[in-house]
Amino acid sequence: MKEVLINGVRIRPGQSVNIELPIAKLPTHTLIDLPIFIRSAKEEGPTVLVSGGIHGDEINGIFTAKQILGEIDAGLEILKGTLIIIPLVNIYGFLSNSRTFPDGRDLNRSFPGSNKGSLASRIAYILNEEIIPQIDYGIDFHTGGRMLSNEPQVRVDFKDKVALELAKAFGTNFVVNSKHIEKSFRKTAFNARKHLLVYEGGESMRLDHHAIAEGIIGTKRLLHHLQMINSPQPSTHTLILKESEWTRGKASGIFFATVKLGESIKKGQLIANISDPYGQVIVPVKASANGYVIGLNNNPVVNVGDALIHIGKE
16 A cells, blocks of 8 residues: 655555644744645555645635645545645745846746756655655646736646546646656656646736636546546536647737637637727737637737737647
8 A cells, every 4th residue: 555755754545644844944044844734544555745835926726726725624634645735936026026036047948947947946856755755646836927817728738648537627727738847746746657737817916706716626537537436527628739839929019809718709800909099090809719718818908919819729
C-alpha cells in the first residue's frame, strides 16, 4: 500500500494530516509556512494534487481549492487513494496582491528550482522535491490576468494522452490544447511522468462564482472518474479546442466587445469596436476564424497590440 511522505512526515492509509511546511521568513523574521492538507483512504488508489494560488493574485483558484477541502472535511468520503490539497502556494504574492514574488519572479516559470536560487526558485524546489514525487495526477487552479477573464477551461498538452483523458473526465466547458511551457509546474510534473491539468476560470483579484462552481464540480467529476469518491455530477457538453489565438488591437482607444465569454463566433463576424474618446474614429474588430470566445479583455482602455479576445478553434 502506497504511503505519502512529505517533509519527513509519513501519512499512512486512512489518515488525515495537516502539515505546515516551513519555506522562508519575511524580512521581519516572521516564519512563512506552506499549509498542506492530506486526506487518505484505507483502500489503495491514486494520489491526486489539488493546488491553487501559484500566482498569488489568482484568488478564484485559492477559493476553489479551499471549498473542495471543506467538502471533504464536511463528510465527502475519500474511498480510494490520497488527496493532497494546497489551496495557497504563493503566500508572498497573496500578501502583496501580486502574481509574482517580491523580486518580480514568476513561480510558474521557476521550476524545477534550486535550494540556492531566488525565493521563487526555492519554493519551486520544495514543490519539486516534496510534492511532485508523491502524486500521480493533479489539477492546478488558475485565472486570467488583471482585467482578463477566462471562460472555464482545462488546458492540457494533447500529446499527453493520459492528461487529455483526465481533462475530458473533468468535463468543463472547454478543453484547450496548450503545449507544455518550459520551467512551469505542469512541464516539470510531466518530466517526472506525472499528469497535471491546468484549470483556468475568471480573472485575478476577483471571485467568479461561475468559474468556482465549475472548478468544484469538475474536480468531483475527476475524482469520481478515478473512483476516489462516490459523487456523480451532472454531465456537460465539453468542446475540444485544438488551437487558440488572441485577437489583438489594431488601434488604441476605448474597447467595447460585442460578444461574451463562451459565445460561438464566425470568421469575419464583428466582435468588438475600438473608438477614440471623442467618437470621431471607430475601428471595427472582426473574428479571424470560426471558434469560441474563451478569453476576454475587460479593460475598456486599450493600446495597439493589446490582447483583446481569445478565440479557441475546434
